[in-house]
Amino acid sequence: MSIKNVCILGATGSIGLNTLDVIAQHPDRYQAFALTAYNNYEDMLELCEKHQPRFVVMVDERAADLLDALLRPKKLAITVLSGAKALEDMASHDEVEIVMAAIVGAAGLKPNLAAAAKGKKVLLANKESLVMSGQLFMSCVNDSGAELLPIDSEHNAIFQCLPQNYTCGEFIGNSVNRILLTASGGPFRTWPIEALRKVTPSQACAHPNWEMGQKISVDSASLMNKGLELIEACWLFSVTPSKIDVHIHPESIIHSMVEYIDGSVISQMGNPDMRTPIAYGLAWPERITAGVSALDLFQVGQLNFERPDVTRFPCLQLAKDAFNAGGTACASLNAANEVSVASFLKGNIPFTAIPDIITRVLETVPVNNVDSIERVLKADLDARRVAEEIIVSL
Numbered sequence: 001m002s003i004k005n006v007c008i009l010g011a012t013g014s015i016g017l018n019t020l021d022v023i024a025q026h027p028d029r030y031q032a033f034a035l036t037a038y039n040n041y042e043d044m045l046e047l048c049e050k051h052q053p054r055f056v057v058m059v060d061e062r063a064a065d066l067l068d069a070l071l072r073p074k075k076l077a078i079t080v081l082s083g084a085k086a087l088e089d090m091a092s093h094d095e096v097e098i099v100m101a102a103i104v105g106a107a108g109l110k111p112n113l114a115a116a117a118k119g120k121k122v123l124l125a126n127k128e129s130l131v132m133s134g135q136l137f138m139s140c141v142n143d144s145g146a147e148l149l150p151i152d153s154e155h156n157a158i159f160q161c162l163p164q165n166y167t168c169g170e171f172i173g174n175s176v177n178r179i180l181l182t183a184s185g186g187p188f189r190t191w192p193i194e195a196l197r198k199v200t201p202s203q204a205c206a207h208p209n210w211e212m213g214q215k216i217s218v219d220s221a222s223l224m225n226k227g228l229e230l231i232e233a234c235w236l237f238s239v240t241p242s243k244i245d246v247h248i249h250p251e252s253i254i255h256s257m258v259e260y261i262d263g264s265v266i267s268q269m270g271n272p273d274m275r276t277p278i279a280y281g282l283a284w285p286e287r288i289t290a291g292v293s294a295l296d297l298f299q300v301g302q303l304n305f306e307r308p309d310v311t312r313f314p315c316l317q318l319a320k321d322a323f324n325a326g327g328t329a330c331a332s333l334n335a336a337n338e339v340s341v342a343s344f345l346k347g348n349i350p351f352t353a354i355p356d357i358i359t360r361v362l363e364t365v366p367v368n369n370v371d372s373i374e375r376v377l378k379a380d381l382d383a384r385r386v387a388e389e390i391i392v393s394l
Contacts, residue, residue: 332365
């Protein structure tokens with residue numbers, strides 16, 4: 001069996017680190033060919049020493065220079081590159097076979113498209129690529145023959161619950177009645193609405209079940225993460241929001257379910273550890289060990305489910321509305337959310353202002369057809385500008 005070269009976009013984040021952990025468990029199957037990050041050169045230095053990739057990309061030029069200077073005395077055969085274009089070059093490199101798309105936010109769109117266009121096996125952990133440019137991205141995958149595998153735990157679970165010969169992007173089939181998309185509910189699931197205005201960034205980032213970065217943790221707290229995942233699921237499985245029911249499941253043991261027309265409901269269960277979907281994506285259609293501890297249902301005791309409260313957490317409904325609006329509405333939704341979350345994390349706006357700002361942006365920015373990447377990026381920029389103006393006026 002030949003060793004497969006893996007490019008990890010976003011290597012210093014939680015998904016990237018978990019991917020490297022799984023790769024290290026299977027040195028006879030995978031090797032880290034290229035690692036990328038924005039500016040975290042100190043953590044990247046440690047990864048270089050441990051995994052010794054052929055290439056490293058730091059988007060920030062100064063960070064690349066600092067990393068290169070630190071690596072030089074170690075005499076490792078590692079080429080350090082810089083800039084956003086280098087991300088695309090690595091994602092589409094001829095020697096790369098698998099791309100872990102784990103850059104957070106809109107910044108991952110172009111390199112993910114580059115990987116898809118070159119027909120790579122794309123492990124998609126960046127939901128924004130489909131949120132922003134769903135039709136373009138799926139068309140790119142289909143035209144190039146790329147292999148698309150979802151890594152978000154929920155979408156990976158849905159994929160595992162569908163028939164074995166299913167390919168992402170295809171209609172899930174008439175035998176499927178609905179998709180049951182699970183959500184933890186975040187840290188504020190039981191908080192009264194009036195208390196949400198006083199939420200601090202540290203409270204919003206304290207997810208009860210998963211270890212994640214700040215942005216995705218805030219999205220989980222607002223349920224926008226589930227809204228973005230709903231949009232992603234629509235593109236991955238070629239359905240509309242009416243075919244997807246979100247279930248709040250605080251234990252995060254069932255990662256999602258598929259209900260068939262005969263009444264059968266198939267679920268994928270496991271401890272909340274991202275190494276499970278990562279290992280599944282890397283080895284699919286095989287299975288490999290991931291270093292994940294066995295699920296002890298006796299210790300879990302019981303599994304609970306609730307309907308999402310869209311009054312307390314309106315972001316979920318905003319996401320559904322944006323998908324139904326079509327065109328560039330989802331790109332505007334994503335951009336407005338990114339700007340609002342960043343402002344909240346800086347302490348400039350209250351937590352409850354996030355959905356209000358997104359609503360105003362969606363009401364202001366025109367919806368256009370998604371017929372080119374340039375049209376998507378323009379909608380993204382327009383929405384960011386409007387969001388910033390709204391925040392300044394608050």
